[in-house]
Amino acid sequence: MKTYVPKASEIERKWLLVDAKDQVVGRIATQIAALLRGKHKAEYSPFQDTGDFVIVINADKVRLTGNKEQQKVYRRHSGYMGGLKEVSYQNMMEKHPERIIEKAVKGMLPHNSLGRQMYRKLKVYAGPDHPHAAQQPEVYELD
Numbered sequence: 584m585k586t587y588v589p590k591a592s593e594i595e596r597k598w599l600l601v602d603a604k605d606q607v608v609g610r611i612a613t614q615i616a617a618l619l620r621g622k623h624k625a626e627y628s629p630f631q632d633t634g635d636f637v638i639v640i641n642a643d644k645v646r647l648t649g650n651k652e653q654q655k656v657y658r659r660h661s662g663y664m665g666g667l668k669e670v671s672y673q674n675m676m677e678k679h680p681e682r683i684i685e686k687a688v689k690g691m692l693p694h695n696s697l698g699r700q701m702y703r704k705l706k707v708y709a710g711p712d713h714p715h716a717a718q719q720p721e722v723y724e725l726d
Contacts, residue, residue: 589626589633591626596704597635600713603684604641606725607648614725615639615719621702632697636683636704638720643680644710647672657686681707 599618603611617623621633648656655672675683684707692698706715 587626589631591631594626594631594633594637596713598638598718599635599723600640600720601723602641602660603639603651603724604644606645608645608683608687611639611645612691613686613723615688615705617689619688619704630642632695632700634701634704636718636720637706637723638713638715639681639705639707640704640711640713642707643676643681646681648661680709706720 601611601615601618615637619634621627621631621635624633627633652672655668655673657672659668660666661668665705672683685705688705689698689702692701706713
């Protein structure tokens with residue numbers, strides 16, 4: 584018995600449209616990460632990028648559970664002494680609401696060059712409009 588491994592030219596990628604309106608951030612991020620990895624396909628393999636392109640609209644209408652809206656903080660560090668930067672969830676939602684979903688999904692992908700390749704297939708938009716109509720995305724209903 585041999586294991587089937589698809590060639591890069593055999594991998595068929597679709598464009599999927601996900602509406603994030605009134606969805607919980609973590610729940611939607613896990614499903615988007617699975618779509619980007621290709622885990623919903625029969626030809627999935629962990630060492631290949633078999634996933635689809637994912638367009639997320641209405642990123643400004645996502646929600647969090649519990650007290651996370653007041654307590655959640657996004658941190659990054661420049662690498663220099665005292666270089667810790669902190670941004671609260673409210674500030675991130677006001678200025679860059681699409682980054683909330685981007686950061687959640689990126690943390691769920693592999694942390695290597697394969698994960699970076701998968702992450703490039705994610706397109707997130709704050710409002711209901713997106714510039715990918717020419718790709719004819721299919722509407723994907725989340726669980």
